Amino acid sequence: MSKRDYYDILGVSRDASDDDLKKAYRKLAKELHPDRNKDDPTVESRFKEVNEAYDVLKDRQKRSAYDQFGHAAFSEGGGGGAGGFRPSGGGADFSSAFSDIFDDLFGGEFGGRRGGAGARTRGSDLRYNLTINLEDAFHGKAEQITAPGAVSCEACTGTGSAGGAAPSVCPTCSGMGKVRAQQGFFTIERSCPTCGGRGQIIKNPCSSCNGAGLVQKDRSLNVQIPKGVEDGTRIRLAGEGEPGVRGGTPGDLYIFVSIKPHPLFKRDGADLFCEVPVPFIEAAVGGSVEVPTIDGGKTRVAIPAGTQSGKQLRLRGKGMPTLRGGRTGDLYLEILVETPINLTSKQKDLLRAFSKDAGSKQNPNVAEFEKKAQSFWTEAKTS
Ligand SMILES: [Zn+2]
Numbered sequence: 001m002s003k004r005d006y007y008d009i010l011g012v013s014r015d016a017s018d019d020d021l022k023k024a025y026r027k028l029a030k031e032l033h034p035d036r037n038k039d040d041p042t043v044e045s046r047f048k049e050v051n052e053a054y055d056v057l058k059d060r061q062k063r064s065a066y067d068q069f070g071h072a073a074f075s076e077g078g079g080g081g082a083g084g085f086r087p088s089g090g091g092a093d094f095s096s097a098f099s100d101i102f103d104d105l106f107g108g109e110f111g112g113r114r115g116g117a118g119a120r121t122r123g124s125d126l127r128y129n130l131t132i133n134l135e136d137a138f139h140g141k142a143e144q145i146t147a148p149g150a151v152s153c154e155a156c157t158g159t160g161s162a163g164g165a166a167p168s169v170c171p172t173c174s175g176m177g178k179v180r181a182q183q184g185f186f187t188i189e190r191s192c193p194t195c196g197g198r199g200q201i202i203k204n205p206c207s208s209c210n211g212a213g214l215v216q217k218d219r220s221l222n223v224q225i226p227k228g229v230e231d232g233t234r235i236r237l238a239g240e241g242e243p244g245v246r247g248g249t250p251g252d253l254y255i256f257v258s259i260k261p262h263p264l265f266k267r268d269g270a271d272l273f274c275e276v277p278v279p280f281i282e283a284a285v286g287g288s289v290e291v292p293t294i295d296g297g298k299t300r301v302a303i304p305a306g307t308q309s310g311k312q313l314r315l316r317g318k319g320m321p322t323l324r325g326g327r328t329g330d331l332y333l334e335i336l337v338e339t340p341i342n343l344t345s346k347q348k349d350l351l352r353a354f355s356k357d358a359g360s361k362q363n364p365n366v367a368e369f370e371k372k373a374q375s376f377w378t379e380a381k382t383s
């Protein structure tokens, strides 16, 4: 069987430009699309022919070999120095060659796989800032949050076109989503300005969604905030972010938890700290104090006689649960001995009378300090 001339197959002249070749090829590829020629058994071989011809002529090196030697340039053992070039298109599987080419050339025009720039896009991740109090972190909390979302527009069934009409192929890029511009010697390919790279345009945009195909609709989500959650904990809700575009997967929703400062408790990991002021008489003679616990209860704690400011008392297991469970922190009571203020003159007289009686046995730190200071002054004089 004698092979037809590549230029004849594509219906172009021998001095056709790259652009002419491409146009001719695309026109033929459309005509020979299997969807349009369901009952024509010759279409497969004709497409292979076209594909092979284009494959050779679009390539400068192969084209010049073909111009010099004809088909012999590509046959086994054929004459000509350019032997060894093999047209790849003709040998490829018909349908896979077709789908590759159509992805490349026409994007989603034929409703098959969608091409490059118009491809499905994953939805954005969303961040939700949630502020809770320490008690919520202790108990865990079921929280209902409202997240912005989008649903397919009912008026246009998500197409973005008024009345649900199918979008049309972008005339600027013929559905490729990309345009080429010549700049000096370079051909620059960029996203099509008319369709924004989607390859499709909407002639008559839907008025409900302004052509987006999606309408804003807030969603209610029930979130279980786990026990032991910490300030800055991030909770990921997979798939609850913004919906994807053109069938892409949705993004994720991240809940960033912050915990309000508590008026009584400070937290360090699983442990809690609570400053407990104790009147100085009680700190001196001993007593007890009732303290709150994070579970909402209270507990009475003994203050030993002679308790100093800064002393820590530990209540085991009265701290916070940990996120992974297994351990509960402790509650540390930090004692602050409070010096009385607003004394009456009678109270002052009583305290002065006490003070006359008190000495280094009652205030060992005062006595110790005075001793150190005296020796410091003595050293300073002699040196
Ligand atoms: Zn709409």
Ligand SMILES: [Zn+2]
Residues within 6 Å of the ligand: 170, 171, 172, 173, 174, 175, 176, 177, 178, 192, 193, 194, 195, 196, 197, 198, 199, 200
């Ligand atoms: Zn376009």
